[in-house]
Amino acid sequence: MSKLVVQKYGGSSVANVERIDNVAKRVISYVKNNNRVVVVVSAMGDTTDELISLAKKINPYPSERELDMLISTGEQISSALLAMALHKKGCDAISFTGSQVGIITDTYHTKAKILKIETKRIKEELKKRKVVIVAGFQGISTNQEITTLGRGGSDLSAIALACALEADICEIYTDVEGIYTADPRIVKEAKKIDYITFDEMLELASRGVQVMQTRAVEVAKKFNLPIHVRSSFTKKEGTVIMKKTSFIEEPVVRGIALTENEAKITICNVPDRPGIAAKIFTKLATHNINVDMIVQNVSHRNITDISFTVAKGVIHKAVKVSKEIAKKIGAGKVLVDENIAKVSIVGVGMKSYPGVAARCFSALAKRKINIEMISTSEISISCVVRKGERKKALKVLHKEFQLDKIK
Amino acid sequence: MSKLVVQKYGGSSVANVERIDNVAKRVISYVKNNNRVVVVVSAMGDTTDELISLAKKINPYPSERELDMLISTGEQISSALLAMALHKKGCDAISFTGSQVGIITDTYHTKAKILKIETKRIKEELKKRKVVIVAGFQGISTNQEITTLGRGGSDLSAIALACALEADICEIYTDVEGIYTADPRIVKEAKKIDYITFDEMLELASRGVQVMQTRAVEVAKKFNLPIHVRSSFTKKEGTVIMKKTSFIEEPVVRGIALTENEAKITICNVPDRPGIAAKIFTKLATHNINVDMIVQNVSHRNITDISFTVAKGVIHKAVKVSKEIAKKIGAGKVLVDENIAKVSIVGVGMKSYPGVAARCFSALAKRKINIEMISTSEISISCVVRKGERKKALKVLHKEFQLDKIK
Numbered sequence: 001m002s003k004l005v006v007q008k009y010g011g012s013s014v015a016n017v018e019r020i021d022n023v024a025k026r027v028i029s030y031v032k033n034n035n036r037v038v039v040v041v042s043a044m045g046d047t048t049d050e051l052i053s054l055a056k057k058i059n060p061y062p063s064e065r066e067l068d069m070l071i072s073t074g075e076q077i078s079s080a081l082l083a084m085a086l087h088k089k090g091c092d093a094i095s096f097t098g099s100q101v102g103i104i105t106d107t108y109h110t111k112a113k114i115l116k117i118e119t120k121r122i123k124e125e126l127k128k129r130k131v132v133i134v135a136g137f138q139g140i141s142t143n144q145e146i147t148t149l150g151r152g153g154s155d156l157s158a159i160a161l162a163c164a165l166e167a168d169i170c171e172i173y174t175d176v177e178g179i180y181t182a183d184p185r186i187v188k189e190a191k192k193i194d195y196i197t198f199d200e201m202l203e204l205a206s207r208g209v210q211v212m213q214t215r216a217v218e219v220a221k222k223f224n225l226p227i228h229v230r231s232s233f234t235k236k237e238g239t240v241i242m243k244k245t246s247f248i249e250e251p252v253v254r255g256i257a258l259t260e261n262e263a264k265i266t267i268c269n270v271p272d273r274p275g276i277a278a279k280i281f282t283k284l285a286t287h288n289i290n291v292d293m294i295v296q297n298v299s300h301r302n303i304t305d306i307s308f309t310v311a312k313g314v315i316h317k318a319v320k321v322s323k324e325i326a327k328k329i330g331a332g333k334v335l336v337d338e339n340i341a342k343v344s345i346v347g348v349g350m351k352s353y354p355g356v357a358a359r360c361f362s363a364l365a366k367r368k369i370n371i372e373m374i375s376t377s378e379i380s381i382s383c384v385v386r387k388g389e390r391k392k393a394l395k396v397l398h399k400e401f402q403l404d405k406i407k
Numbered sequence: 408m409s410k411l412v413v414q415k416y417g418g419s420s421v422a423n424v425e426r427i428d429n430v431a432k433r434v435i436s437y438v439k440n441n442n443r444v445v446v447v448v449s450a451m452g453d454t455t456d457e458l459i460s461l462a463k464k465i466n467p468y469p470s471e472r473e474l475d476m477l478i479s480t481g482e483q484i485s486s487a488l489l490a491m492a493l494h495k496k497g498c499d500a501i502s503f504t505g506s507q508v509g510i511i512t513d514t515y516h517t518k519a520k521i522l523k524i525e526t527k528r529i530k531e532e533l534k535k536r537k538v539v540i541v542a543g544f545q546g547i548s549t550n551q552e553i554t555t556l557g558r559g560g561s562d563l564s565a566i567a568l569a570c571a572l573e574a575d576i577c578e579i580y581t582d583v584e585g586i587y588t589a590d591p592r593i594v595k596e597a598k599k600i601d602y603i604t605f606d607e608m609l610e611l612a613s614r615g616v617q618v619m620q621t622r623a624v625e626v627a628k629k630f631n632l633p634i635h636v637r638s639s640f641t642k643k644e645g646t647v648i649m650k651k652t653s654f655i656e657e658p659v660v661r662g663i664a665l666t667e668n669e670a671k672i673t674i675c676n677v678p679d680r681p682g683i684a685a686k687i688f689t690k691l692a693t694h695n696i697n698v699d700m701i702v703q704n705v706s707h708r709n710i711t712d713i714s715f716t717v718a719k720g721v722i723h724k725a726v727k728v729s730k731e732i733a734k735k736i737g738a739g740k741v742l743v744d745e746n747i748a749k750v751s752i753v754g755v756g757m758k759s760y761p762g763v764a765a766r767c768f769s770a771l772a773k774r775k776i777n778i779e780m781i782s783t784s785e786i787s788i789s790c791v792v793r794k795g796e797r798k799k800a801l802k803v804l805h806k807e808f809q810l811d812k813i814k
Contacts, residue, residue, distance in 0.1 A: 017461070017464045017465055020465060021465070051484070054424070054488065055487075055488065055491055057424045058424055058427060058428070058488050058491045058492045058495065059491040059492060059494055059495040060495075062491045062494070063490065063491065063494055065501075066487045066490045066491050066494070066501075066502060067487070067491075069483060069486065069487035069490075069502055069504075070483075070484055070487035070488065070491075072483075073480035073483050073484050076476060076477075076479075076480050077458070077477055077480050079476065080462075080473045080474070080476035080477035081461065081462065081465050081477065083470065083473045083476075084462055084465045084466040084469045084470065084473050084474075084477075085465045085466060087466055087469070087470055087473070088465065088466040088467075094472075094473075095473060095476055097476075097553075099506075100551065100553075144507065146504075146507075
């Protein structure tokens with residue numbers, strides 16, 4: 001039986017007529033190698049952002065249901081165009097909206113979750129040896145409304161389809177050549193990683209490496225579906241994300257992520273009573289504010305400072321809620337610091353090498369980089385530093401863990 | 408019970424953010440007057456043409472199924488944007504694709520016919536006092552594919568919805584103020600017509616007056632649904648198209664149409680045998696070529712010339728088929744003349760006034776305008792003239808039948 005390949009092409013890969021044509025060529029090369037191919041496409045270039053900005057000109061707070069009606073058109077357009085490009089080259093193909101192939105979601109517009117995928121229509125067309133093109137990023141809700149899956153949702157469409165169809169592999173085509181040991185725009189010695197585990201990828205994604213949508217990787221992990229992240233502009237192999245196997249060598253650290261997307265809030269002079277931290281973070285949670293790192297200083301005379309980081313997008317709301325809490329519990333001022341960055345080292349290998357954290361801290365200390373906050377997980381260590389020192393920190397750690405030496 | 412109004416806004420009426428806002432204001436004025444409103448919208452400005460031209464860059468002969476996938480997005484976008492504009496002004500509204508409201512069509516892509524409209528979902532939303540916005544020009548076929556209804560198809564969506572919902576009236580908003588006695592860009596004395604019968608409108612439409620889609624008017628006639636054609640840029644009343652009633656006064660001629668969209672083909676030296684004309688026009692029909700006017704010259708020595716007009720769009724195909732026929736039946740050369748125009752006078756009144764045709768011909772003759780072909784129906788007379796004389800002919804006839812004197 002021929003292999004079933006699901007390919008996803010991002011917005012930059014279908015940004016114009018010429019690039020759509022190139023995608024068609026690549027798809028056909030797979031068909032010629034006796035693969036059955038399902039293609040998921042994003043909207044062309046910046047279409048989605050342009051549609052959102054058009055909507056906001058009409059209504060600064062557009063209804064999410066209508067926003068989904070609007071932005072789902074972007075992927076429908078690129079799907080139809082890719083079908084036409086394949087036809088021109090003599091390749092039989094058919095495009096579908098998320099609704100038509102039965103990508104059933106819940107009813108949360110602009111951030112819907114996939115509940116089920118009906119594969120009947122796709123399988124019928126594959127049997128006719130057609131390339132099946134599916135508009136990414138969208139589905140149809142249980143009450144028959146058009147929904148979208150949130151930023152990066154086309155990744156999720158592709159992975160979920162690949163799992164439902166029991167595909168052999170899912171290829172994610174993007175404008176970078178794969179996952180790197182660090183952002184190559186900052187660390188010029190950064191190396192492309194050939195293989196990475198699901199857990200490492202999830203850790204990198206949640207700490208600022210935005211090559212793939214986190215939820216999509218989670219689904220792939222659950223179904224143990226290998227993902228090949230690669231560039232649509234070259235034929236080079238990219239990075240395969242897969243289950244940990246003996247085949248994957250284990251360096252101490254796989255890669256380093258950097259994010260400038262968070263801000264630090266400090267509530268000063270918090271009375272250090274049992275349950276006070278719980279009170280603060282429960283309140284923030286009820287306001288739907290996701291807290292990342294938390295640091296509580298040593299208490300002096302039963303008074304302490306509590307700092308935490310939140311995404312910059314919710315900083316306004318987080319400060320407002322923090323001030324209310326501070327007043328209620330008799331704490332002091334609320335300080336905001338947007339001038340921070342977070343550097344994270346990630347690798348399943350670090351579990352078996354004691355002293356990785358110490359090595360990380362002392363490498364930074366040696367270069368006089370002050371660490372303001374620390375958090376660790378089984379396979380990662382994150383340090384908050386001054387924003388101005390973020391690039392230096394990234395380079396220091398990249399060198400310390402010899403990521404430039406990976407062949 | 409409040410009145411149910413179906414309104415259709417054409418591409419120029421929703422061409423940009425400001426105009427969409429104006430449409431929202433107009434819709435709200437109807438809601439405030441206790442009307443229930445269903446709005447059908449076309450794609451913004453030239454969106455449809457732009458999408459088609461994008462498709463042709465990728466594939467000069469795009470599949471019609473994929474073309475429908477592509478171009479149906481235009482109306483989806485304008486529908487969602489209009490809903491957002493209404494929300495902003497505090498008016499409850501919801502947009503739907505043709506597929507979502509159940510505009511069921513046959514399977515002929517890019518020119519589908521409406522088979523049925525399921526009104527359940529619209530009625531439910533109207534009961535909740537919502538303005539229901541429907542993407543025009545599109546439907547869903549009996550085999551679950553997205554279809555479009557052909558040029559001017561949004562008119563048909565609106566009329567068909569109005570009939571299915573038993574609306575009190577259907578308003579067609581466009582960029583002209585109504586139907587005129589002649590094209591006001593050519594005849595400056597042309598007057599806006601207040602009332603016109605379905606038959607007159609159909610006759611005008613089929614003879615070059617392109618304010619409304621012909622099929623849409625036919626459906627309205629069948630269901631006896633009054634149509635109000637008017638401008639979205641003024642509050643002035645436009646033209647009401649309705650059944651003939653004593654209320655409508657009957658001038659001899661209601662209006663004059665002009666088209667330059669046809670070409671004349673002549674097959675020379677056709678052997679004049681019984682059945683030869685049938686042979687020619689059956690052959691053309693099997694190639695899907697619509698013939699408009701036909702003239703056969705008096706036969707000399709059993710040889711005659713046969714001329715007919717076809718739309719310029721199919722001229723290439725028509726000439727090819729004509730040459731094949733000519734060869735087969737032993738006729739002579741095939742001549743093409745694109746340098747013609749057709750002027751038609753239309754009016755239900757002409758039935759009761761004998762001599763209208765004579766008056767028409769002699770008015771043109773008096774101004775030395777040669778008539779090359781003539782065809783007549785119960786309520787119209789069409790004359791083919793040299794293209795260079797079309798404007799003069801239009802003005803002569805407008806004056807002869809005193810259309811400038813209509814109050």
